[in-house]
Amino acid sequence: MVSVFDKVRGQEPAISTLRRAISSGRVHHAYRFEGPDGVGRERAALALGCALLCEEQPDGCGVCRSCKRVLQFSEEEPNVPLHPDVILIGRALYPPGMIGGKSEAMGISVEQIRRLVLSRVGYAPHEGKALVVIIRGAHELTTSAANALLKTLEEPIARVHFILITNSPGRLLDTVRSRTQAVRFSPLPEPILRKILEAQNIDTTAVDIADGSASVAIALSQDDVSRERDDYIDALNAAIDAPTLAPAIALNDGKAKDRTNLREKLDAFAQHLSERTRAAVATDPQGAATLARRYEIVTQSMNHLERNAQPALVIEGMVRELRRS
Ligand SMILES: [Zn+2]
Structure with a gap:
């Protein structure tokens, strides 16, 4: 059976850790997905969300009504998964009006944690199976936001799972680090990175200087494209004159x-x-x-x-x- 985890490429050790946890029925209540940006940590977090919420199979089919809404993001702000039992947290992800008008220039505000996470964890998930909280850039939690989370990390609540995604685990509070279980993600091998970009019709010229990160490769190739365009505009103007x-x-x-x-x-x-x-x-x-x-x-x-x-x-x-x- 095809699982949504098969779509996370180049991260076998991390993915097999998660699959083992699912098949043994021992999914940790709080994971810490560590590794560089653009290597599939968020994709893996969403896959775990699918597995916990899927209507069809224990390891997440990726195509049922539930899985689809985990993987599909709202087109309007905030751009978060459509599934009501997946809560995505991240700095400046929500319009200030939704988080008490607080600026998040300094990091993920305590208001975001209070209003979007703490208000939900005490209650049953909307659709029953689990509540999945994914924190993008968890090292950007302000100290007060991290402290507000601590209690729920310390005292797990049934069917509530946290996934803290970070490229700088050293910047998390020790207390947060010690209460979360690390899953490590590595830079992507070049051939896999190339395939990922090709599948999305993205220029692959920057693959070998992207340090195994899809997001870096994309950013570099866009720089290249815009430079190429600027050069072309200059050349056309010169040709006219x-x-x-x-x-x-x-x-x-x-x-x-x-x-x-x-x-x-x-x-x-x-x-x-x-x-x-x-x-x-x-x-x-x-x-x-x-x-x-x-x-x-x-x-x-x-x-x-x-x-x-x-x-x-x-x-x-x-x-x-x-x-x-
Ligand atoms: Zn499914």
């Missing part, structure tokens, strides 16, 4: 063959032109009119691209028109 068409032709080297990538770059260029147009309207109406015309040319070129015109021809034609504008 250049004395000859040579720079425009040079823009068509290899990279322009990737249609999606090119469409994204043209979109970025169109946005750049529209921002410049808005900025010029008051001070330089004539310049603004030129920029607006250029914007039209770029969006038309994007349409040509949509209709499967040759990317290289589209770019060359576009730069020719832009130069005349």
Whole structure:
């Protein structure tokens, strides 16, 4: 039988610890998931939530009504799991109005713990099976918030489970650390990291410098993408102003063959032109009119691209028109 735990990749020791606890019926009341960001700790915490709440199988099917609502997050703020018996805690996760108007610049406030956790742990779970409290970035608990939690960590309540996620266990209060059971997560091996990113259609260029962290790899590749776009915008502007068409032709080297990538770059260029147009309207109406015309040319070129015109021809034609504008 497929289990939701099978979807947490590259963390076999941690996952087998959790599966053993489930099959022996001895799930600890408070775990501490330690390890770097972006390696699957939160995914594993949600998988454990599924296992505790699943309607179909002890190790969590991942697809029943219960599991789905554990794994699916609300699209509106706060972005937390839809299941009423999974409480996600994290700094600045909730609008201030929900936590007594308190700023959380210093960390997870005691108000968040009081209103969202302590108000619930004394009562039966909404749907009966268990109540799962996941604390994202648990080292960001303020001292008063951590102290407010201590009693429930000390005196376990039946069917209430805590999972404290942290990349800095040393920053937790000793009293919190001593009452939670550590489960260690490691950096992801490169081939697994690559597969995870590929499965989500995310650029894998930064995999080897990401220290085994999916979130770092994603952040690095986005930096790369935005730098690449900025460079393209500069190159296009230079091609428009250049004395000859040579720079425009040079823009068509290899990279322009990737249609999606090119469409994204043209979109970025169109946005750049529209921002410049808005900025010029008051001070330089004539310049603004030129920029607006250029914007039209770029969006038309994007349409040509949509209709499967040759990317290289589209770019060359576009730069020719832009130069005349
Ligand atoms: Zn299920």
